[in-house]
Amino acid sequence: MRMQKINRIKSILSCIFLIVGALHFQSCKPSENKADEARVQYVIPDSLLKTIHIDSVKQGLLINSTTLTGQVDFNQDNVVNIFPLISGKIQDIKVVLGDYVKEGDVLGVIKSSEMAQYSSDLLNAQTNLLLAEKSLEKTKDMYKSGLASKTDSLSAVISVQQAKAGLDRAQRVLQINGGNTQGEYALKAPISGFIVQKLVTNDQIIRSDNSNALFTISDLKNVWIMANVYESNVENIHLGDDIDISTLSYPGRIFKGKVDKIMQVLDPASKAMKVRISINNEDYALKPQMFASVTVTNTQNKQAIYIPSSGLIFDHSQYYVLVYNGNGKAQITPIQKLNTLGSKTYLTAGVNVGDRIITSDALQIYSELNN
Numbered sequence: 001m002r003m004q005k006i007n008r009i010k011s012i013l014s015c016i017f018l019i020v021g022a023l024h025f026q027s028c029k030p031s032e033n034k035a036d037e038a039r040v041q042y043v044i045p046d047s048l049l050k051t052i053h054i055d056s057v058k059q060g061l062l063i064n065s066t067t068l069t070g071q072v073d074f075n076q077d078n079v080v081n082i083f084p085l086i087s088g089k090i091q092d093i094k095v096v097l098g099d100y101v102k103e104g105d106v107l108g109v110i111k112s113s114e115m116a117q118y119s120s121d122l123l124n125a126q127t128n129l130l131l132a133e134k135s136l137e138k139t140k141d142m143y144k145s146g147l148a149s150k151t152d153s154l155s156a157v158i159s160v161q162q163a164k165a166g167l168d169r170a171q172r173v174l175q176i177n178g179g180n181t182q183g184e185y186a187l188k189a190p191i192s193g194f195i196v197q198k199l200v201t202n203d204q205i206i207r208s209d210n211s212n213a214l215f216t217i218s219d220l221k222n223v224w225i226m227a228n229v230y231e232s233n234v235e236n237i238h239l240g241d242d243i244d245i246s247t248l249s250y251p252g253r254i255f256k257g258k259v260d261k262i263m264q265v266l267d268p269a270s271k272a273m274k275v276r277i278s279i280n281n282e283d284y285a286l287k288p289q290m291f292a293s294v295t296v297t298n299t300q301n302k303q304a305i306y307i308p309s310s311g312l313i314f315d316h317s318q319y320y321v322l323v324y325n326g327n328g329k330a331q332i333t334p335i336q337k338l339n340t341l342g343s344k345t346y347l348t349a350g351v352n353v354g355d356r357i358i359t360s361d362a363l364q365i366y367s368e369l370n371n
Helices: 002-040 113-144 150-176 231-236 362-370
Strands: 054-056 058-074 079-082 088-091 106-111 184-188 193-198 215-218 222-230 242-246 255-266 272-280 291-308 313-315 318-326 329-341 344-349 356-358
Touching: 058 231, 058 329, 058 344, 079 193, 088 113, 113 150, 113 184, 222 231, 222 291, 242 272, 313 362, 318 362, 329 362
Parallel strands: none
Antiparallel strands: 054 356, 058 222, 058 291, 079 215, 088 106, 106 184, 193 215, 222 272, 242 255, 242 291, 255 272, 291 344, 313 318, 318 329, 318 356, 329 344
């Protein structure tokens, strides 16, 4: 009898639990439906709808973009290394690293015994010519008087010619070495440009067989960008490809150029191929040794769909766009991104040509749709 009461109580409790669970389920279900309904039926307010931009998905030639690292370098065709032609002591250096000089400007003066010897040789050559001319006049007078032979006269003429040749040689040697007759050699700038290297100081003894240049001058109105191309990108780089260059020094400024040289070999240390870009640098903004980000673009012979990059949303490792369906309604649509080039993003899947997408305030609307 007692067991029957216990079983009856258990049955009653089980029924109570079932009834309570069913009531709880019924109370939760409408709430969930309301949440789903609110998420699906979000409508962009008119105040926001008036300010957002809506653009269409378009199709066009696929433009390939490859980003490389590079460094600003001198244009080696416009660089001059200045070596001393003579030995001596350098004094009165007039320039420092970074100075701009014009062609013909004096950079420094070398006191040299070699220059003194060249001056002495010139004086000796002038004296020899004077003596030879006097001897020729005397020989001509003696020849007229019968005191000298024709051979003597011819010999005197030859001596004058030899003396003239010696004087001409002495003048040329002195002129090549600056033409100074005071034992000084003036180092002059052979081109206009900037002093980009200086390896000499006042009172330094220099030698003409020194392998190091005293000064290096470069015209920085045109510079090179040397960029590294790794194996995975070699096929994407071609002669004549358009180049956009940006630097840390000038955020927001883009320098334009073209690939004008491909080295065709990989550096054994870096395993990268070098490409050269020539850039006009009239305002001297680009300095040698600056690091640069190099974006190479070229057009491929195939079509692809693209959207404005401002309409792209990235969340949880996936790219999305907001497709606008009219009447303030938008739909979150996952897409497959191919690449981005400036204001354009090329896609492989997710939307079709002609679809309208929201390109401003997209992240705000995306958040509202997810809420």
